[in-house]
Amino acid sequence: MGFARKLRTALGLRRKPDAIPLHASIGRKTEFYTKPSNIFGCDETSPLRIGAFCSIADEALFLCRANHPMHLVSTYAFQVHITKTMGFFEDLVPAGPTEIGNDVWIGRRAIIMPGIRIGDGAVVGAGSIVTKDVASYAIVAGNPARFIRSRFTDAQIESLLEIRWWEWSDEKIIAEQPRFFGPIDAFIAAHSNGS
Numbered sequence: 001m002g003f004a005r006k007l008r009t010a011l012g013l014r015r016k017p018d019a020i021p022l023h024a025s026i027g028r029k030t031e032f033y034t035k036p037s038n039i040f041g042c043d044e045t046s047p048l049r050i051g052a053f054c055s056i057a058d059e060a061l062f063l064c065r066a067n068h069p070m071h072l073v074s075t076y077a078f079q080v081h082i083t084k085t086m087g088f089f090e091d092l093v094p095a096g097p098t099e100i101g102n103d104v105w106i107g108r109r110a111i112i113m114p115g116i117r118i119g120d121g122a123v124v125g126a127g128s129i130v131t132k133d134v135a136s137y138a139i140v141a142g143n144p145a146r147f148i149r150s151r152f153t154d155a156q157i158e159s160l161l162e163i164r165w166w167e168w169s170d171e172k173i174i175a176e177q178p179r180f181f182g183p184i185d186a187f188i189a190a191h192s193n194g195s
Contacts, residue, residue, distance in 0.1 A: 024064075027052035027102065027166075034060040041065030045094040046114060051102035052166040057126065061111045064098050101136065102166040110145075120161060121151060136161060152184060159188040 023042040026032055030050055039062045042048050046065035050056070068075040095115030100106070104118055107126030118124065118134040125141025125148075134140050137151040137160065150157065165173070173180075179187045 021048075024048040024050075024062075026050045027054065030054040030056065032056045033058045038062065039064065041114070043094075046096060046098070048098045048100075050100040051104065051120065053102055054100060054104045054106070056106045057108040057110070059109045060106045061109075062098060063112065063114050065094055065114055102164075107141075120166075121157070123151065156184055156188060159192055163188070163191045165191070 020026060020036045021039050021042040023044060024036075024039050024047065027050055029052055031054070032050070034056055038060060039048055042064040048062055048064050068077070095113075098112060098115060099117045100112070101118055101120035101122065103121045104124070105122075106112070106118075106124045107128065109127045110124045111129045112118070112124075113129065113131050116130050116133060118130065119136030119138065121137040122134045123139040124130055124134065124145060125139070127143070128141050128145040129143045130140065131144040134145070135147075135150075137157045139148040139151060140146060141148055152160065165176075168176075176191075179190055
C-alpha cells in the first residue's frame with residue numbers, strides 16, 4: 001500500500017469516485033453500488049439509460065457495446081492492439097441502446113448484455129446473465145437469465161405502469177409512504193385514474 005493510500009485510509013478519506021461514462025444516464029434516486037468502470041462501451045450508438053429508483057448491486061456489469069465481430073476471420077482486435085489504427089470499442093458491434101426501466105432491482109454480479117431492455121419494476125437475480133429483454137415486473141435469474149415469475153398479476157402490472165409513481169415529486173412519495181408498504185391492491189385503488 002502506497003503512502004498516499006495509507007494516508008487517505010488513516011484520515012478516512014476516499015479516492016475521487018469514477019465518473020459515469022458520457023453516454024450513460026442514471027435516473028433520480030437510483031442506488032448505483034457498482035463502479036462506473038463496470039459500464040463498458042457506451043457511445044452515441046450504444047448508450048445506457050437507467051431509470052429512477054433502481055437498485056443496482058455491487059459488481060453488476062453493463063456491456064453496452066461488447067460483441068466482437070464474428071463474421072470476420074478472427075474475433076481478435078488487431079486494429080486496437082497491434083496496428084493501433086482504431087480506438088478501443090470502435091471494432092465492437094453496436095447493439096443499440098441498453099435500457100433499464102424505473103424501480104428495477106439488479107442483483108450482485110449480474111451481467112446485462114448489449115442492447116437489452118429491462119422493463120419497469122423488474123428484478124434480475126444475482127449472478128444472472130441477461131441476454132434477452134425482460135418484461136416489466138418480471139423476475140428473472142440464471143445463466144442465461146430465465147423468467148421465474150411476475151411480481152404481480154397482469155391487471156396489477158397494467159395499473160402500476162399507468163400510475164408511474166416514479167414520476168411523482170419527492171413530497172408526494174414521502175406523503176404516500178404508508179401505502180408503499182401496504183397491500184398492492186390498496187395502493188392501486190388509491191392511485192388509479194390520476195389520483
